[in-house]
Amino acid sequence: MEFLDRYQQIVADAITKYTFKDKPTELYDPMNYIISHGGKRLRPIMVLMACDLFGGDLKEAIKPALAIEFFHNFTLIHDDIMDEAPLRRNKPTIHTLHGINVGILSGDGLMLKAYKFFEDLEPEVFKACVRIFTHTGLLLCEGQQYDINFETQTDVTFDDYIRMITYKTGVLSASSFEIGALIAKANFKDAKAIFNFGKHIGIAFQIMDDYLDVFGDQAQFGKKHAGDIYENKKTVLYLMAREHATEEERKELDYWYSKKTDNIDKVYNVEKIFRRTKVDEKALRLIEKHNEIGQSYLKKIAIPEDKKKPFAELANYLLRRES
Known part of the structure; x- marks a missing residue:
């Protein structure tokens, strides 16, 4: 582009x-x-x-x-x-x-x-931007700690996961847009709308990251294949698999996620459950849902559509990475 x-x-x-x-x-x-x-x-x-x-x-x-x-x-x-x-x-x-x-x-x-x-930056803009920046940093640390906690926590819920990725990923994208808006002296309503656009695109981006960890092309993705499985990360794939798994499959997931090991059997068996429960399809639908929510906030900004078009294009570009 x-x-x-x-x-x-x-x-x-x-x-x-x-x-x-x-x-x-x-x-x-x-x-x-x-x-x-x-x-x-x-x-x-x-x-x-x-x-x-x-x-x-x-x-x-x-x-x-x-x-x-x-x-x-x-x-x-x-x-x-x-x-x-x-x-x-x-x-x-x-x-x-x-x-x-x-x-x-x-x-x-x-x-x-x-x-x-x-x-x-001018004093007032500096104060506002640094306040947002510092708050974002603290949320990111909280999100990282939740992510670490989830590795050993057995009762992680979907809402827990969404909060964690919002803090870890969503708010940095959101705050990046908001800081740019504040430097341009946008009004409060528009600054918050672009913040919320960024938040939901960031959430969708992290879900895509989780998806690509297992279902992506490692050469394109640039990370170890199934690293989240090795690390016992309670990603959206894991949570959706548990929700739609049989009792026997849930027990198998519990078994493998109680061990932090590079055993290839762990990846093979967990991936088999992921595919059987079709969490890849479910994750892609969730990505599209958050993209749509983000776009709805973009529409609220009272600026000509042609000026907002690059934002919609950026969102679509981010959420169509190699898989």
């Missing part, structure tokens, strides 16, 4: 401009390493898109957009440590290359650099 390429180039140029040249290099080189791998850089793009939508100055939004990207990558570094993940974006993770201590420190460094990149 042409509009996406344009925003990606703006973000890429800014990342090059603000490459960390500080010392010690043992701290900052790993920070540059993960930022340079890029990925799609969707969250900073969301900041820029929302700023554009409401007629703001993109130059004012570039550093806050990078703040979001730094923060996002901080969470990825620490997430990879907690998950003992060897790969991120088909590249070795920082703790794999440099050890856990450097992983922790470089993640912390990115988070603190993120705060500094809000400093050029």
Whole structure:
């Protein structure tokens, strides 16, 4: 998509401009390493898109957009440590290359650099953006803790899961859009509408992530196949499978999810239950449901439809990743 390429180039140029040249290099080189791998850089793009939508100055939004990207990558570094993940974006993770201590420190460094990149905003806008940013960070930590809790918790409900992924994924997308809107001085109603659009697209994106973990192409996805099964993650696939499984299948799921093992039999048997209960189809329907809810919030914003079209296109693009 042409509009996406344009925003990606703006973000890429800014990342090059603000490459960390500080010392010690043992701290900052790993920070540059993960930022340079890029990925799609969707969250900073969301900041820029929302700023554009409401007629703001993109130059004012570039550093806050990078703040979001730094923060996002901080969470990825620490997430990879907690998950003992060897790969991120088909590249070795920082703790794999440099050890856990450097992983922790470089993640912390990115988070603190993120705060500094809000400093050029006008005082009132700065205060509002940092308040949202800090609240988002706390929710993300809460979501991560819920995710960890779920590995050993036996009574996880669907509502528990939705809360967890909203905190872990949905609110960062939502806040990225809201921060862009606030920089453009959008009114409260519109800022909240774009926030809710981002929240539901973020929820749908995480459900798609869960889906691709099992049903996706590993080469395209860039992560270990069925990593969530190995880690006993109570994803939407697991919860839906339990709901629609036979009593015997539920007992088998309980057996395998009581063990944290790389045993290939675990993946084979759990996947067999997932396929029998058709959780792949059910997950895709749930993704579409949250996409539709997100689009309904987009429609509430009193701006010409042609200006909102890229947001609908972005949502559809995100939710049609390789599978």
